[in-house]
Amino acid sequence: MLFKLAQAINQRPINEAALMKAIGYAETGAYKNPWIRTKYRPPGGSTAWWPYQLTYKTVRDTFSTYPYIYRNIKKRPNLYKFVKQFMHQGELFKTYGAEPNKPGYKPIYDYGGKGIIEPTEENKRYYEILSRLIFKVKKRELKRMGKPITPATIAAYWRGKQDKAYINKVVSKYKELLKQKELMRRKRPPLAQNLNTQPQKPSI
Numbered sequence: 001m002l003f004k005l006a007q008a009i010n011q012r013p014i015n016e017a018a019l020m021k022a023i024g025y026a027e028t029g030a031y032k033n034p035w036i037r038t039k040y041r042p043p044g045g046s047t048a049w050w051p052y053q054l055t056y057k058t059v060r061d062t063f064s065t066y067p068y069i070y071r072n073i074k075k076r077p078n079l080y081k082f083v084k085q086f087m088h089q090g091e092l093f094k095t096y097g098a099e100p101n102k103p104g105y106k107p108i109y110d111y112g113g114k115g116i117i118e119p120t121e122e123n124k125r126y127y128e129i130l131s132r133l134i135f136k137v138k139k140r141e142l143k144r145m146g147k148p149i150t151p152a153t154i155a156a157y158w159r160g161k162q163d164k165a166y167i168n169k170v171v172s173k174y175k176e177l178l179k180q181k182e183l184m185r186r187k188r189p190p191l192a193q194n195l196n197t198q199p200q201k202p203s204i
Contacts, residue, residue: 012178014139014149014150014151014154015174015177015178015181016132016135016136018174018177018178018181019135019154019155019170019174020131020132020135021173021174021177022151022155022169022170022171022173022174022177023052023155023170024051025169025170025173026155026166026169026170026173027048027051027053028050028051028052028053034050034051035050035051035114035119035124036049036050036112036114036115037049037093037097037109037110037111037112037113037114037115038053038111038112039111039112040111041097041111045094045097045098046097047090047093047097049086049089049090049093049115050119050127052131052158054086054127054131054134055090056086056087056089056090056091056094057090058134059083059086059087059090059130059134060087060090062133062134062137066137069133078122078126079129079130082117082123082126082127082130083126083130085116085117086117086127086130088116089115089116089117092109092115093109093115095109096109096110097109097110097111098110098111135154135158138154138158139154141157142154142157151170151171151174151175152167152170152171155167155170155171
């Protein structure tokens with residue numbers, strides 16, 4: 001049964017929702033609270049933030065390369081407001097990260113800090129929208145480069161490097177999520193699949 005499940009999973013198009021969840025798991029699954037700036041400070045610094053560890057540079061470069069995306073966001077006032085806050089926050093992270101003696105410093109700007117955006121349900125929704133948008137862009141770029149579109153290649157591109165442990169973690173979690181979904185579907189009683197269908201009129 002598990003072999004057949006694995007075959008079914010491998011033959012299907014990428015489930016973006018499941019892959020995003022897997023990426024979030026690999027990025028911040030070890031955090032008790034993922035709604036913060038990254039605790040990890042690599043050489044050169046990082047503005048990675050919240051579950052998918054979206055960075056200021058990634059979003060800025062996306063808007064610079066695809067200005068129509070930014071124009072479309074501006075048509076949605078609440079999302080636009082969130083994105084402006086995100087970009088401003090990124091500047092604060094860049095300026096004050098690991099700089100406690102710099103005038104204007106606040107712990108919320110530092111590594112492990114919560115930032116200036118509160119994790120309300122509304123803001124979490126806008127973060128999800130922005131993250132999914134970046135995900136779709138990265139997927140399109142991979143396709144344009146002639147790369148295979150697989151969970152592994154997307155995970156590597158999201159990570160920005162060939163991090164084998166990270167990629168394996170994403171792919172493993174992705175397969176686990178799809179297996180759970182498939183098992184739930186197969187266990188569902190046959191009648192449950194037709195609960196939302198309209199009863200047919202009897203033939204006269």
